[in-house]
Amino acid sequence: MHILHLVPSIAPIYGGVTTAVIQLAQSLQAQGCEITLATTNAAGDSGQVDWAVPLGQVVDHQGLRVIYFPRWTRFKIAPALTQWLWEHGRNFDGVHLHAVFSYPTLSGGGVCRAKRIPYVLSPHGMLDPREFTKKSTAKKIYSLLERETLRGCSALHFTCEEEKQVSETWGTQPPKVIVPLGVPPAPDHAPNGSLHQRLGLDPTIPLVLFLSRWDPKKGLDRLLPALALVKKQGVAFHLVLAGGGQGVFDQQVQRWIYQYGLTDQITCPGFVRGLDREEYLRESSLFVLPSYYENFGLAVAEAMAWGLPVLITKGVYIWREIQQAQAGIVVGDTPEALAQGLIQLLQDPALRATLGHQGQELTRTQYNWDQVAQQMIKVYQQIMP
Numbered sequence: 001m002h003i004l005h006l007v008p009s010i011a012p013i014y015g016g017v018t019t020a021v022i023q024l025a026q027s028l029q030a031q032g033c034e035i036t037l038a039t040t041n042a043a044g045d046s047g048q049v050d051w052a053v054p055l056g057q058v059v060d061h062q063g064l065r066v067i068y069f070p071r072w073t074r075f076k077i078a079p080a081l082t083q084w085l086w087e088h089g090r091n092f093d094g095v096h097l098h099a100v101f102s103y104p105t106l107s108g109g110g111v112c113r114a115k116r117i118p119y120v121l122s123p124h125g126m127l128d129p130r131e132f133t134k135k136s137t138a139k140k141i142y143s144l145l146e147r148e149t150l151r152g153c154s155a156l157h158f159t160c161e162e163e164k165q166v167s168e169t170w171g172t173q174p175p176k177v178i179v180p181l182g183v184p185p186a187p188d189h190a191p192n193g194s195l196h197q198r199l200g201l202d203p204t205i206p207l208v209l210f211l212s213r214w215d216p217k218k219g220l221d222r223l224l225p226a227l228a229l230v231k232k233q234g235v236a237f238h239l240v241l242a243g244g245g246q247g248v249f250d251q252q253v254q255r256w257i258y259q260y261g262l263t264d265q266i267t268c269p270g271f272v273r274g275l276d277r278e279e280y281l282r283e284s285s286l287f288v289l290p291s292y293y294e295n296f297g298l299a300v301a302e303a304m305a306w307g308l309p310v311l312i313t314k315g316v317y318i319w320r321e322i323q324q325a326q327a328g329i330v331v332g333d334t335p336e337a338l339a340q341g342l343i344q345l346l347q348d349p350a351l352r353a354t355l356g357h358q359g360q361e362l363t364r365t366q367y368n369w370d371q372v373a374q375q376m377i378k379v380y381q382q383i384m385p
Helices: 016-030 079-091 103-115 129-133 137-145 147-152 161-166 194-199 220-232 249-259 274-283 298-305 319-325 335-346 349-366 369-383
Strands: 002-006 034-040 058-061 064-069 094-098 119-122 155-158 176-178 207-213 238-244 266-270 286-289 310-313 328-331
Touching: 002 016, 002 079, 002 103, 016 034, 016 064, 016 298, 016 369, 034 079, 034 103, 064 079, 079 103, 094 103, 103 119, 103 147, 119 147, 119 369, 137 147, 155 161, 155 369, 161 176, 161 319, 194 274, 207 220, 207 274, 207 298, 220 249, 220 335, 238 249, 238 274, 249 266, 286 298, 286 335, 298 310, 298 349, 310 319, 310 335, 319 328, 319 349, 328 335, 328 349, 335 349
Parallel strands: 002 034, 002 094, 034 064, 094 119, 119 155, 155 176, 207 238, 207 286, 238 266, 286 310, 310 328
Antiparallel strands: 058 064
16 A cells, blocks of 8 residues: 655654654555655744755655655645645555644645545544644634534544544544554663763652653643642652643743743753663653643554653543553642652652553553554545445
């Protein structure tokens, strides 16, 4: 099968969706599918410079055939992408659209319906009612137009049962399928104290890792006051607040850090990739993500693959799977509940080791990309002639 994946952007600044799309495409390719990925050159929506990449031609990106098209405005309006899809769409057995409330998805769905090309739509959590309430007027207009994209798809793909349930308010009629995301297995590793040394910390201090975009939905307004409570109890820790965001929210996070007296307990390294990312995952003692809503939580699964116990709220929609596998601790959505969970993990190395081992087993059996790709191929085979 020759499948076109269409995604608004694959820039790292957009978070886990771009990572998931690239890794899914790579895994499908490894299973024998022919994959092409069409996207825009967008690399941020708040003044960042667009990617300086060749436009309108096939280039290699991490072993994938990728075609970039120029975007206009922050909504990634890309007429050249639409024209290209109109001219070449029938060369593919099917199209996989990623994300909603975006011009590439809207126009891509329209072309597929006009050309009678079967397509799968992965909303990646964007059909969550709470996601919809924060949309701008322009994006609300997009959502009205994209109801046809939802109705016309051959399959609507969710990453877990919880995401499917919260999206039911849209009343969509297409077949709904659940295929999780995956994470690569972690290399054999053992902490060596390199990060403690680099940060100038006592090697006995547990490192708490947050590794995600800085976005209001991620629950940093819960996490930072919770850490202030942990500090008040005299429990030692150091938070690596990796990631970053766009706009004024970054500034708000820095104000919270100062407000709660956590300047000496927090390091903010920005976005981390490659070997730096591996070092943070290898050297940390536990992972925390207290999101308000999170359709899957790819960073959580990645942390489990590295053997880290995870502390999450029920806003991370794979919380049931994590709780059932005893791979982490699921807490309430208050700073007090978070603080209690943090203290429990920080003071019990044996518990951390047990939860971390069970998390690795969960990712090995349910969230490995080979199995995920095989499940997605079955979806394609059911809907594509």
